[in-house]
Amino acid sequence: MKLLAKTSLYYLLLSIPILLLSGFVCYYVITKEVKDSTDELLFNRKTQIEQYLKNNDTTAIHFVVTSGEAQIKFVPNLKSQSLAKAVFSDTLILDKAENEMAPYRMITAIVPIRKGNYEIRICRSTLEFDELIAGIFYILVFILFFLFLISLLINFWVSKTLWKPFYNTVSSVKEFRASDNELPNFEKTTIKEFAVLNHSLTIMMQKMMSDYNSQKRFSENASHEIQTPLAVIKSKVDLLIQSDNLKDYEMKLIAGIDDACSKLISLNKSLLLLTKIENRQFKTAEKVSIEKIVEHSLHFFEEHIKANKIIIFKNIEDDFLPTMNPDLCLILINNLLQNAIRHNIEEGSIVIFINATSFTIHNTGKKEPLNTSLLFKRFQKASRSSLSIGLGLAIAKEITEVSDLWLTYDFIAEKHSFTLSTNK
């Protein structure tokens, strides 16, 4: 749920008790006001009728009584204390039109006129409470609905304008890669929170970039510095094996050193290659014919294919011509083919498909899919083959990344399949 939607929801939920409370307040205020004004009206009327009585205005009195507005009664005996005091009361009177009891406000006053006392009683219909409650309820519901509508509009507008810098920041952060060595350009914002966010993110990214660069420089320098001592070891081994009278036991030791040294050298070279690819040092790019490179690779691995009795099937619809560095392309195809040979079974098969937008290589092998999350990571070896250094697929992946290509793995019909394509 969006933050805005959530806040609006809370606002709406909170506004319900407020509205209810204001409904009660409204009810009491309205009834009080109505009562007060009715009472005032009744009192004025009473004063007027009292005047009619004093003036003995029989026509007016007659009209008042016959219209049913007031009842006037002569009261002979009366206790003195109830004199002159007007009493207000609520009463229910049967409304003949609607045939139901309706609330009335009534004033009862006993006025001394000349020698006698008269009781004046005036009734006036007042508000019906259930109607009032219903009215208030409708108003409240309308207000709630209106609030909801307004909050929707505000949400829309706020997320369009107010939150825009935030969404911009998020999308820039998504695109950010420390290896690109480029800070995203955050939009200038006057909103303090977003400005703080952008500022902190910039600091964090700068730190990430400098960490990444120093790490990269370190591994680069380390690899370069390792080359020379390795060259020395290698040359010394080459000299050592020339000595006469070496015993078999000593030869075995030297062979061990030589093998380990060769492995270290090829490992180091692979790491240097990876660094160079990451640094985008292979600049030239041109249209490369995958078909030609595949032919070249197949020729290169001819003996390995024959020795493992692997059958190669080729299905070439059209040549795939990605724009990339030709040397990297050769390394990429070589690594994929080598991978398909190395992890194949005896008398297995390799199927190569090429069309205008992709290159796919299937191979028989282990009858279970590979772990895709580790597949392209460095130093991940599928087999315990000591000959592999586990960088082939990592290099292949890195090459596709700098060349704007996609490399994906699938396990279809017990075959391992790698696809190189121009789009996902």
Place this chain on the structure above:
Amino acid sequence: MMKLLLIEDEPELQKSMKQYFEMEGNVVEIASDYSKGQQKIDLYDYDCILVDITLPNGSGLDLIKEIKHKKSKAGVIIISAKNSLDDKIYGLDLGADDYLSKPFHLSELNSRIKALVRRKSFDGNVEIIVNEIKILPVERSVFVLDTPVVLTSKEYDLLLYFIANKNRVVSKNALAEHLWGDHADRLDNFDFIYNHVKNLRKKLLEKNCEDYLQTIYGIGYNFKTNE
């Protein structure tokens, strides 16, 4: 006998290379920095000059310019730890004949030097003769006692490599690198080397060639001509 100049700043590598090439009776001179290299290039003639690119107080690439400026006939091989494609292309453009990235096998460097010197002399139109074996490098053909031996491309490369490094122990790692280059991830190349060597020996023996190839247990081979 060849006269070599080695321009390289790492003392232990100097020693190894000097020792390896002097074993064959070559003369090896050493320059450990730019200015010493410059002096030697000015004063003497060499068959082959090995130049490191990163040198104290100067670049090996500038030395190559000077060698070419002098119109020296010496072959030039760049030996560099940088393994940079740009350097390689630039160096070869300047007139270097070959580029070998460190670390390398001494036997590999040796075979490159031999091939280079051969190419430079008589326009490469030479025969390589080792006792009863005769090789015509231009045609890539091999004769034993004047009868042709049909070899596969890999067998031929192996034979040439063995002969360039004759009477030396050549490690199987050096052979693998020579035949397949230093490819990122290695396949089981040693078995193939074993088979190629076996076939090569068989083909030579069939033509009544002496058995020169000795297997050195666990390490590699020695093409022993007993000179």
